[in-house]
Amino acid sequence: MVILCDQKITEEDIQLYANNGKKKPGTIDAINEFSRFQDFKDYAEKMFIDAKLKKNNWNVAKTSAEIDIQRSHLYNKIDKFDLKRN
Numbered sequence: 001m002v003i004l005c006d007q008k009i010t011e012e013d014i015q016l017y018a019n020n021g022k023k024k025p026g027t028i029d030a031i032n033e034f035s036r037f038q039d040f041k042d043y044a045e046k047m048f049i050d051a052k053l054k055k056n057n058w059n060v061a062k063t064s065a066e067i068d069i070q071r072s073h074l075y076n077k078i079d080k081f082d083l084k085r086n
Contacts (some may be wrong), residue, residue, distance in 0.1 A: 046081040049074070058085045 034040040049067070056063045065075040077083075 042081070045077070046083070048078055050083055051084065053078075053083065053085075 031040065034043065049063075051062050052067055053060070056066065060078075062072055063073055064071040067074075069077075
């Protein structure tokens with residue numbers, strides 16, 4: 001961290017380093033990146049679905065039941081957000 005930062009290590013430096021250079025979802029900086037409300041909603045929905053799929057080891061049936069949407073709707077969201085199993 002000392003090498004990567006200018007003079008003083010800040011909380012933002014730690015967040016960026018801990019998240020591979022990506023801003024942590026929900027921070028003011030991340031929210032300010034969106035000019036339209038719909039873009040922010042899509043971003044939040046993508047992060048939510050991705051996290052739930054990973055939690056359930058990409059078991060779509062289990063994930064759809066957990067988040068209370070139809071399995072076909074979840075498949076549509078996976079396609080819409082181009083989510084991939086890692």
